[in-house]
Amino acid sequence: MRVRVNGTEVEVSAGMVVAVAVARAGRLWSRRSVIQEPRGPLCGIGVCYECRVTINGQAHQRGCLVACQEGMEIEADE
Amino acid sequence: MSRQRRDEAYDVVVVGGGPAGVAAATAAAESGKRVGLIDESPWLGGQIWRGEAERPHSEKARRWLKRLEAAGVTVRVGVSVVGGDGAGWLVAEDRRGAWRIGYEALILATGARDRFLPFPGWTAPHVMGVGGLQTLVKSGWPVAGKRVAIVGSGPLLWALAEGVTAAGGVVVVLAEQASWESVRRFGAGLIRYPAKLVQAIGLRARLAGVPYWCGWWPAVTRSEGDWAVVTVTDGTSRRELKCDLVAFGFGLVPNLELARLLGCGTRDEPGWEGVEVGLDQETGLSGVYAAGEATGVKGAEAALVEGRVAGYAAAGRRAEAEALYGLRDRWRRFGAMLAQAFALRAELKTLADDDTIVCRCEDVTYGRLRTWRTAREAKLMTRCGMGPCQGRVCGAACRFLWSWEPDRVRPPATVARLETLMELGTGGNGG
Numbered sequence: 003m004r005v006r007v008n009g010t011e012v013e014v015s016a017g018m019v020v021a022v023a024v025a026r027a028g029r030l031w032s033r034r035s036v037i038q039e040p041r042g043p044l045c046g047i048g049v050c051y052e053c054r055v056t057i058n059g060q061a062h063q064r065g066c067l068v069a070c071q072e073g074m075e076i077e078a079d080e
Numbered sequence: 081m082s083r084q085r086r087d088e089a090y091d092v093v094v095v096g097g098g099p100a101g102v103a104a105a106t107a108a109a110e111s112g113k114r115v116g117l118i119d120e121s122p123w124l125g126g127q128i129w130r131g132e133a134e135r136p137h138s139e140k141a142r143r144w145l146k147r148l149e150a151a152g153v154t155v156r157v158g159v160s161v162v163g164g165d166g167a168g169w170l171v172a173e174d175r176r177g178a179w180r181i182g183y184e185a186l187i188l189a190t191g192a193r194d195r196f197l198p199f200p201g202w203t204a205p206h207v208m209g210v211g212g213l214q215t216l217v218k219s220g221w222p223v224a225g226k227r228v229a230i231v232g233s234g235p236l237l238w239a240l241a242e243g244v245t246a247a248g249g250v251v252v253v254l255a256e257q258a259s260w261e262s263v264r265r266f267g268a269g270l271i272r273y274p275a276k277l278v279q280a281i282g283l284r285a286r287l288a289g290v291p292y293w294c295g296w297w298p299a300v301t302r303s304e305g306d307w308a309v310v311t312v313t314d315g316t317s318r319r320e321l322k323c324d325l326v327a328f329g330f331g332l333v334p335n336l337e338l339a340r341l342l343g344c345g346t347r348d349e350p351g352w353e354g355v356e357v358g359l360d361q362e363t364g365l366s367g368v369y370a371a372g373e374a375t376g377v378k379g380a381e382a383a384l385v386e387g388r389v390a391g392y393a394a395a396g397r398r399a400e401a402e403a404l405y406g407l408r409d410r411w412r413r414f415g416a417m418l419a420q421a422f423a424l425r426a427e428l429k430t431l432a433d434d435d436t437i438v439c440r441c442e443d444v445t446y447g448r449l450r451t452w453r454t455a456r457e458a459k460l461m462t463r464c465g466m467g468p469c470q471g472r473v474c475g476a477a478c479r480f481l482w483s484w485e486p487d488r489v490r491p492p493a494t495v496a497r498l499e500t501l502m503e504l505g506t507g508g509n510g511g
Contacts, residue, residue: 017131018220019122025221031205036443042205044440044473046212047127048120048160049193049335051468051495052440060175062468062495066216067158068175069122 005074014070021046021053021065024078032065032078040079089182090116090154092394093170094189095161095338098126099380100372100387101189102144107391107400108187109151116154116181118172123157124148126191127211128380131218144384162492163504166342166365171492171504178500185367185394188339188355189387192373194236194329195476197424198438198446199431201301202328206308210329214240217247224248227323229310231255231298234331234422238283241290244327251287252323255296255312257330258422263294266421273414297428301326315427330424332377333476340489344368350480351419352376360393360401361386369394378415385411429481438481439474441467455484468495 004011005020007027014023021043024032031042032055043053046066053065056077065076092108094101097119109115123130129141148155156172161181164170170181194209201207208216210232217223217240226249230237233256241251256263270277299318301310310326311318334354336346344363345356354376361369371390372383385408392401432438434447442463452458455465455478464478465471471478471487478484491504 015220017123019216022216022220022222025216035203035440039203039437039443040205041203041440043208043216044196044212045193045209046215047193048494049469049472050209050212050440054468063175066212067121069158 003070003072005070005072005076007076008078008080016070018070019066020055020057020063020068020070020074020076023070023074023076024053024055024065029078034079086177086179087182088116088179090114091183092116092185092187092391093118093181093183094187094391095119095170096126096189096191096372096374097121097124097155097157098128098189098191098372098383099144100191100374100383100390101126101187102129102148103384103387104187104189104369104371104391104394105153106144106148106151107388108185108395109148109153111392111395111397111400113395114154115151116156116183117148118156118159118161118181120160121157124155127215130215160494160496161338162494162496162500164342166344166368171500173496173500178497178503180503183367185369187361187387187390187394188342188344188363188368188370188374189372189383189390190335190338190374192332192334192377193472195331195333195480196328196473197330197428197431197477197480198436199298199300200433200436203437203440204301204303204308206303206324207301207326207328210236210240210327211332212329213325213327214243217243217249221247223325226250226325227252228325228327229253229255229321229323230327231296231310231312232327232329232331233257233424234329235418236329236332238287240327241287242283245287245290251290252321253312254290254292255298256292256294256422257297257425257428258294260294262421262423266417269417269421276414297425297431298326298328299431330428331422332373334374334377335472336374336486337470337472337489337493339363339370339374340486341491341493342368344370347376348479348486350483351423359405360398361390362393367394376415377419378412379418382408382411382415424480432481438477439464439467439471441465441469441473444474449478450482455487458484459487470494
């Protein structure tokens with residue numbers, strides 16, 4: 003199946019979470035911190051909130067906890 | 081958003097779908113109870129059995145997940161528990177909305193997370209948690225051809241080394257902060273746990289090419305062009321390693337937020353944190369049980385047996401629960417052996433410098449924190465622990481660095497939508 007990360011199409015398979023799709027789009031980080039540092043996934047289990055992205059327009063979703071679905075629009079900070 | 085009520089009720093509700101939760105739910109359901117099992121991640125199995133439902137690697141995981149299904153447990157995945165009254169209902173939330181889940185008995189099997197200790201450079205995107213990377217690699221994170229440095233403490237470093245290697249990555253170093261002597265003593269103690277000994281020997285053989293340095297820990301990490309560089313030290317000398325990713329973690333800490341929120345008693349001594357439970361895994365709250373890493377980190381075997389005890393006890397099958405006490409003692413002793421062998425060295429308290437960020441949600445540095453005396457004081461003055469993770473990452477670090485007691489947990493237990501908060505508010509739980 004395919005999802006889009008900041009407009010770029012990425013091939014993913016069932017069972018992959020959004021954080022993995024972001025990494026497969028070639029990005030190590032997903033958001034900017036309070037002082038604008040780039041941050042990427044840390045805990046991988048929904049605890050640290052570092053991997054948060056916007057999914058289908060819904061902001062602040064934890065990328066490590068949401069399974070990819072066909073056509074999903076994922077937006078990470080630039 | 082649909083306003084249709086999704087409320088539901090069970091005899092026994094289990095929070096957490098790792099080995100403890102799966103065993104607890106299975107034991108209770110096989111005893112004739114109506115059981116609901118909730119997990120925050122999209123799949124069952126917790127972290128250790130992640131992905132086992134789709135691509136089984138472990139025979140034990142496969143057997144348990146099959147048995148759970150056969151027992152007729154209702155499974156709710158992708159669902160967060162944000163609160164409850166500790167006396168009969170929880171408020172749950174998923175991406176579609178919030179609802180209530182009622183129970184006669186509740187079993188908390190909330191598992192554990194990596195313990196992170198801040199060191200210069202650790203907030204860079206090339207640095208990930210050991211458990212975090214392990215979990216993401218199982219979900220298809222691209223590590224093929226990548227050079228990974230694994231630093232920190234505990235057997236999970238080995239599990240990750242195997243995961244990375246199997247996925248086509250190269251482990252450039254596995255740096256364990258515990259001393260050689262300590263690790264060797266642990267290895268010798270495995271003689272009493274033959275299955276673990278076989279597992280350890282197999283793992284070491286398969287990863288024979290991985291440099292294993294005991295008594296080494298991370299000092300600093302930085303980016304250098306396309307590379308990441310991590311510097312490790314043994315206290316006297318330093319070595320630099322070029323890599324793509326640094327995975328680090330200093331053992332595990334139990335997830336205690338929900339237990340604390342509900343009012344269960346917890347132990348807070350570093351290394352022994354956990355929900356306080358009696359012989360039958362019941363917490364201080366009547367009808368609320370806890371099992372697995374939530375009662376203290378001791379591994380999957382102890383989690384399985386504690387889960388079974390809790391499941392039987394919650395179903396009123398005292399004899400079946402009691403029959404497992406001996407086995408449970410055995411795996412709790414294994415946990416104690418782990419804790420002793422991989423106890424954290426005092427030097428790890430000196431890794432951060434004044435500019436090192438400790439609270440990643442609010443970007444609060446070590447220099448701004450070290451002058452305060454309590455977590456509460458620091459929180460009020462610096463916002464440390466007030467971001468979305470609510471101190472789940474920096475709390476364990478501050479506990480280790482300055483022995484700060486954890487601050488009180490207030491509802492909601494996780495970041496929640498307004499609609500969910502309204503649901504919480506209608507239960508008469510003033511918090």
